[in-house]
Amino acid sequence: MPSFNPVSADLIAQLITILGSVNVSTARADIDLHAKDQSQHHAVPSEVVIWPLSAQQVADVLKLAHEQRVPVTPWGVGTGLEGNSIPVRGGILMSFERMNQIVAIHADDFQVTVQPGIGHKDLNAQLARHGLFFPPDPGANATVGGMLANNAAGIRTVKYGASKDNVLKMQVALADGRLIHVGSRSVKQSAGYDLLHLFVGSEGTLGVITEATLKLVPVPTHMSAALAAFPSIKSAVETVVAIRGSGLDPAALELIDANHCRMLREAEGINLSDHPTLFMEFHAAQETALTAGLEIVEDICKEMGALSFHATTDATERKKLWHARHHSYEIMVRSHPDKTFFINDVAVPISAYPELIATVEHIRDTQPITCYMIGHAGDGNIHVEFPFSGEEGYQQAMTANGLIVSKAVELGGTCTGEHGVGIGKAKYLRAEHGQALDVMHDIKTLLDPNGILNPGKIFVEG
Amino acid sequence: MPSFNPVSADLIAQLITILGSVNVSTARADIDLHAKDQSQHHAVPSEVVIWPLSAQQVADVLKLAHEQRVPVTPWGVGTGLEGNSIPVRGGILMSFERMNQIVAIHADDFQVTVQPGIGHKDLNAQLARHGLFFPPDPGANATVGGMLANNAAGIRTVKYGASKDNVLKMQVALADGRLIHVGSRSVKQSAGYDLLHLFVGSEGTLGVITEATLKLVPVPTHMSAALAAFPSIKSAVETVVAIRGSGLDPAALELIDANHCRMLREAEGINLSDHPTLFMEFHAAQETALTAGLEIVEDICKEMGALSFHATTDATERKKLWHARHHSYEIMVRSHPDKTFFINDVAVPISAYPELIATVEHIRDTQPITCYMIGHAGDGNIHVEFPFSGEEGYQQAMTANGLIVSKAVELGGTCTGEHGVGIGKAKYLRAEHGQALDVMHDIKTLLDPNGILNPGKIFVEG
Numbered sequence: 001m002p003s004f005n006p007v008s009a010d011l012i013a014q015l016i017t018i019l020g021s022v023n024v025s026t027a028r029a030d031i032d033l034h035a036k037d038q039s040q041h042h043a044v045p046s047e048v049v050i051w052p053l054s055a056q057q058v059a060d061v062l063k064l065a066h067e068q069r070v071p072v073t074p075w076g077v078g079t080g081l082e083g084n085s086i087p088v089r090g091g092i093l094m095s096f097e098r099m100n101q102i103v104a105i106h107a108d109d110f111q112v113t114v115q116p117g118i119g120h121k122d123l124n125a126q127l128a129r130h131g132l133f134f135p136p137d138p139g140a141n142a143t144v145g146g147m148l149a150n151n152a153a154g155i156r157t158v159k160y161g162a163s164k165d166n167v168l169k170m171q172v173a174l175a176d177g178r179l180i181h182v183g184s185r186s187v188k189q190s191a192g193y194d195l196l197h198l199f200v201g202s203e204g205t206l207g208v209i210t211e212a213t214l215k216l217v218p219v220p221t222h223m224s225a226a227l228a229a230f231p232s233i234k235s236a237v238e239t240v241v242a243i244r245g246s247g248l249d250p251a252a253l254e255l256i257d258a259n260h261c262r263m264l265r266e267a268e269g270i271n272l273s274d275h276p277t278l279f280m281e282f283h284a285a286q287e288t289a290l291t292a293g294l295e296i297v298e299d300i301c302k303e304m305g306a307l308s309f310h311a312t313t314d315a316t317e318r319k320k321l322w323h324a325r326h327h328s329y330e331i332m333v334r335s336h337p338d339k340t341f342f343i344n345d346v347a348v349p350i351s352a353y354p355e356l357i358a359t360v361e362h363i364r365d366t367q368p369i370t371c372y373m374i375g376h377a378g379d380g381n382i383h384v385e386f387p388f389s390g391e392e393g394y395q396q397a398m399t400a401n402g403l404i405v406s407k408a409v410e411l412g413g414t415c416t417g418e419h420g421v422g423i424g425k426a427k428y429l430r431a432e433h434g435q436a437l438d439v440m441h442d443i444k445t446l447l448d449p450n451g452i453l454n455p456g457k458i459f460v461e462g
Numbered sequence: 463m464p465s466f467n468p469v470s471a472d473l474i475a476q477l478i479t480i481l482g483s484v485n486v487s488t489a490r491a492d493i494d495l496h497a498k499d500q501s502q503h504h505a506v507p508s509e510v511v512i513w514p515l516s517a518q519q520v521a522d523v524l525k526l527a528h529e530q531r532v533p534v535t536p537w538g539v540g541t542g543l544e545g546n547s548i549p550v551r552g553g554i555l556m557s558f559e560r561m562n563q564i565v566a567i568h569a570d571d572f573q574v575t576v577q578p579g580i581g582h583k584d585l586n587a588q589l590a591r592h593g594l595f596f597p598p599d600p601g602a603n604a605t606v607g608g609m610l611a612n613n614a615a616g617i618r619t620v621k622y623g624a625s626k627d628n629v630l631k632m633q634v635a636l637a638d639g640r641l642i643h644v645g646s647r648s649v650k651q652s653a654g655y656d657l658l659h660l661f662v663g664s665e666g667t668l669g670v671i672t673e674a675t676l677k678l679v680p681v682p683t684h685m686s687a688a689l690a691a692f693p694s695i696k697s698a699v700e701t702v703v704a705i706r707g708s709g710l711d712p713a714a715l716e717l718i719d720a721n722h723c724r725m726l727r728e729a730e731g732i733n734l735s736d737h738p739t740l741f742m743e744f745h746a747a748q749e750t751a752l753t754a755g756l757e758i759v760e761d762i763c764k765e766m767g768a769l770s771f772h773a774t775t776d777a778t779e780r781k782k783l784w785h786a787r788h789h790s791y792e793i794m795v796r797s798h799p800d801k802t803f804f805i806n807d808v809a810v811p812i813s814a815y816p817e818l819i820a821t822v823e824h825i826r827d828t829q830p831i832t833c834y835m836i837g838h839a840g841d842g843n844i845h846v847e848f849p850f851s852g853e854e855g856y857q858q859a860m861t862a863n864g865l866i867v868s869k870a871v872e873l874g875g876t877c878t879g880e881h882g883v884g885i886g887k888a889k890y891l892r893a894e895h896g897q898a899l900d901v902m903h904d905i906k907t908l909l910d911p912n913g914i915l916n917p918g919k920i921f922v923e924g
Contacts, residue, residue: 106813108813109812109813110706110707111811151651151652151656152652153652157650162650162652164656165627174901178897179897180896180897180898180901181895181896181898182898184876184894185810185811185874185875186810186842186843186874186876186879187809187811187812187841187842188615188619188624188809188838188841188842188843188876188879188880189876189878189879190612190613190624190663190878190879190880190881190882190883191876191878191883191887191895192883192891192895192899192902193660193663193668193902193905193920194613194659194660194664195660195898195901196659197656197658197659197660198655198659198660200656201652201654202655206655217709218706218707218708218709220709241570244680245572245593245680246680246747247680247682247683247747283709284709284751285708285710285711285755285758286755286758288750288751288754289746289750289751289754292748292750293747293748293751296747296748347648347650347651348647349568349571349573349647349649350570350571350649351568351571376650379649380648380649380650381648381650408648412646412647412648413646413647413648414646414651414652415653416653417648417650417652418650419652420652421652425653428653429653429654432646432654433642433653433654434643435640435641435642436643436644436657439642439657440657442908442909443655443905443908446905447901447904458655
């Protein structure tokens with residue numbers, strides 16, 4: 001584990017010289033606002049919060065921190081779910097709140113260049129007038145920098161890919177103060193090593209993203225939604241495989257378990273039965289393609305034993321449905337006012353999804369825990385949500401989480417599909433990666449020899 | 463530049479112990495068969511050719527070569543276009559010809575696990591019975607290992623992505639003999655650094671791919687082809703932008719210049735005029751979607767000033783058209799029987815494509831060279847093909863190539879879109895990557911401290 005120096009008065013003065021005094025704070029309120037994300041992980045205070053305004057300032061701060069062996073933890077907007085941006089070793093908390101601008105819209109290229117602190121929802125609001133959008137959608141209004149650092153994904157990933165699939169080029173500040181560019185605005189590039197994807201998903205431990213050029217897609221002109229209830233999760237998942245095999249390319253393919261369906265019906269008035277249900281969305285350039293596609297989807301669902309099928313191309317109804325899906329977590333939290341929630345995140349090859357789900361059901365029925373399941377089924381990704389209270393409840397949830405993660409890895413899957421490693425998943429990486437974890441650590445040491453970049457994340461040893 | 467030892471009689475004996483004598487050859491015929499790819503780069507003989515049969519054998523050989531400081535150059539089937547697999551420093555030539563099996567078909571997951579020596583056409587022939595295919599198509603029957611090592615792409619990349627977008631997991635042998643797994647069979651993974659994409663496109667200089675799990679897609683049930691001729695390359699390229707903006711998601715979007723059109727008409731009887739022409743293909747799950755899509759495409763082409771438009775859903779006619787496009791290089795070579803050909807490969811953001819093409823036209827008209835253009839326009843990728851003879855002709859083509867590459871990089875593009883760096887593009891990487899090239903070299907040194915893996919490629923300094 002690397003050893004660090006505390007933030008000295010001298011360093012604060014140097015930070016003020018680089019950033020200006022309005023962009024450096026040791027006030028308790030600022031420290032506390034940047035000590036915890038949306039996960040169950042405990043708050044840890046940094047020693048100073050800074051708000052850089054430019055890539056060069058980021059680089060200058062890193063160079064100082066590197067020389068003085070002080071930790072630097074980058075911060076988007078704190079929507080992480082694995083403690084990814086909690087400054088567990090103290091030091092400098094680097095907020096990107098004031099680097100939140102669109103740098104350039106390249107409409108003909110379906111690209112936009114942004115500063116890392118812009119929220120993806122804010123970005124998409126500004127892109128709407130160009131008929132374009134940045135498709136990865138992790139739910140919360142996460143910053144683009146945070147999404148790239150964690151390789152965030154979400155509901156539309158089944159069609160449009162994760163964050164890593166929707167970025168072309170980044171500017172990155174290295175620990176030693178170098179500013180480099182990785183990737184290319186050319187959508188095709190075979191010119192040397194793919195450093196772009198090395199930094200994407202590295203959670204700020206290899207370098208700090210200071211600018212990114214994103215791939216955009218045209219806003220679909222025609223959209224539909226469909227709901228299908230099934231007698232079992234197994235038949236629902238088999239339907240997922242059949243729909244993907246049909247070539248229909250769904251834009252969302254979500255599984256909601258029976259308990260969630262009941263909660264959504266009661267809270268939002270959505271017409272759902274107490275059965276595992278698939279929420280689907282389809283995008284098309286033509287109305288006729290959409291209608292023809294829905295007929296195929298209905299045929300597949302019925303063939304696979306669906307108890308009910310309902311489809312709509314009405315925008316209001318579709319939005320109501322997805323509003324309920326998007327807010328399912330809040331609805332669940334509201335219905336357990338005395339509980340804290342822990343959200344698990346694992347993913348497996350789709351063929352292993354039924355076995356994974358059966359394991360979760362078995363754990364739910366045999367362990368002293370309650371849990372709910374909601375999943376990006378089209379991607380083989382599931383979130384198991386545990387309401388708990390107290391330290392004992394937390395440990396019970398963690399034990400169940402460990403069993404689910406082990407099963408996912410055993411099935412050829414991953415300990416985290418989209419939330420990143422952060423604090424909570426570090427202990428599972430050896431089982432998932434074997435000796436490749438040593439290569440990751442060697443690269444970490446190469447690029448950040450003093451270990452100042454977001455310490456305490458990804459690697460158990462710091 | 464690293465210094466190496468020659469292949470000793472003792473090393474040959476050790477190779478025979480690992481591989482068996484039938485898989486080790488110093489015969490002149492074998493050396494010569496593995497000394498040159500399909501590019502204009504000169505043949506260079508290795509000292510011994512070996513055919514490993516397993517990942518462990520690959521790892522064992524690398525460990526020996528690492529300890530004895532002997533170069534190892536991996537070889538697929540020799541279809542490279544930048545000398546990527548020419549053993550320029552001698553040593554061991556490692557052919558994957560005998561590791562060419564499908565390891566497992568995961569039909570429900572739309573995945574296949576293969577040994578690296580399988581040809582992608584041979585793979586797709588075997589996958590057809592499952593209704594699936596591996597979409598990257600570089601033209602020649604390249605091996606999957608070679609495609610991944612070079613991040614090869616081709617005609618269908620505009621819809622389905624390059625090789626890097628169609629691989630999920632690989633087994634890689636490192637220079638020191640470790641065998642690691644990178645990536646995951648889960649289509650989503652946010653568990654640590656993306657080593658998968660670090661090795662993809664690294665041209666065998668960081669490790670040797672010994673197994674790969676590929677993403678597959680359902681064979682489309684309905685396909686169409688369309689041809690549109692334009693008065694200028696500028697209007698053709700503006701049409702490309704408009705089609706991509708329509709959300710129609712073409713499966714191919716190729717630009718053929720007027721000279722190529724004339725050659726294809728004369729050699730293959732395709733009904734083409736002497737004008738820049740777009741070759742397009744569309745895939746859909748439903749007939750109605752295809753028909754509706756073609757109407758939109760026709761409207762766009764006419765609005766953009768197309769001189770002619772012809773579309774077909776007839777399989778025979780479509781295949782004839784694409785046969786001509788696929789064989790355009792051979793047709794061109796046949797029509798210049800006294801020439802050698804050099805193929806340039808650059809790519810830019812699509813908005814810069816007209817300026818790039820204008821630069822090529824200017825170079826063609828002012829330099830002592832002839833050239834033809836054929837491009838994956840949907841990706842901003844162009845190949846400029848130079849017929850030449852003799853050393854002077856070669857130097858003239860190289861000068862023109864350098865001017866085109868510089869322009870592409872200046873326009874925010876890349877010195878190679880799909881052929882890789884190999885020998886010919888190494889000198890352009892500094893201009894394209896700046897200080898990021900130092901990071902690439904540091905990673906090379908970290909993973910291959912003795913520099914034995916495919917030396918003389920990617921980096922000018924060896």
